[in-house]
Amino acid sequence: MLETTVVEILAVFIFGALVGSFLNVCAYRLPKEESVIRPGSRCPHCKSPIKWYDNIPILSFLWLRGRCRNCGGQISWRYPLVELITALLSVAVYLRFGLTPAYLGFFFLVAALWVASLIDLEHQIIPDEISLIGILVGLAFSLYNPLTTPTDALLGALCGAGGLYLLAEFYYFFTKREGLGGGDLKLLAMIGAFLGVKSLIPVVFLASLVGAVIGIALALWQKAKDKRTFAIPFGPFLSLGAVVYLFFAPYLKPFFPWL
Structure with a gap:
């Protein structure tokens, strides 16, 4: 039972971090009335597309030391911070409601509130x-x-x-x-x-x-x-x-x- 719980917590943490990465896109593009789907993620400095392995939530930022692989431009700490907070919110909702439809519904709510606040x-x-x-x-x-x-x-x-x-x-x-x-x-x-x-x-x-x-x-x-x-x-x-x-x-x- 404990092992199952740990695996589930890890799973919802990763899921939350992935959603947090998408929220970063929404927070950047929605005020500009741009599509949140296309084009894919790009460096804010040189505009070069970001490869999938450089776009792993939290980890890629730490691995690259907060810089673009292509131009070396500084990437804001806001991005991994949003991903981390979203991941923690995901875990909090899971601990409150378990892996149920309620988790999905209320995680949608807190994620929407989080990006609206940003x-x-x-x-x-x-x-x-x-x-x-x-x-x-x-x-x-x-x-x-x-x-x-x-x-x-x-x-x-x-x-x-x-x-x-x-x-x-x-x-x-x-x-x-x-x-x-x-x-x-x-x-x-x-x-x-x-x-x-x-x-x-x-x-x-x-x-x-x-x-x-x-x-x-x-x-x-x-x-x-x-x-x-x-x-x-x-x-x-x-x-x-x-x-x-x-x-x-x-x-x-x-x-x-x-x-």
Whole structure:
């Protein structure tokens, strides 16, 4: 049994690293509205195609010491880091749900949240290719989802987008400033489709709490003139709230009794 578990953990780690390599492509190309399929991976400096043996997640970067084999250009540490974190997320989902349909569904969710956060942090957008496809996958997955029902998933998607929209309108009414973007609305709809309607308040609360703390800290650190208008992307905090809920929902029940 122990040997089987170790083999399974190694397998989901490798699978996660491979997915992480694809997420690097998505994070680089989706904001540019480029295909994530063609052309194949290329060096960001000399544009030469990367051979398959130089594109093995994590290992190739270490073997080549973070440089292109062709031109010697420096490759960012971000690439193996994204692959490693995705691999660890894959293992975490496996330990929570085992090798079940739930593993596949929820690993899709955390991978989508991870790449959406990377893009939002760098470009302040969340591509529809992630959130809209994610909503459809979440609704289809509800047939096998141990945490929700199809009705709950549909309500989660509708209330996720609608509730955040009302919150954004409420914020604009009092401040006359845009507080949330359309990408955030669709991202929360995706989260609701996977985690159900009851998850929305805890997810938004956690996202707002952590976002406020980090936002104030960054505003002070960067010495922003107006702390109230200092803006940071909200997508990564929604993603963090969703991941915390996915893994630790039972521990949140004292604060949110309906869970």
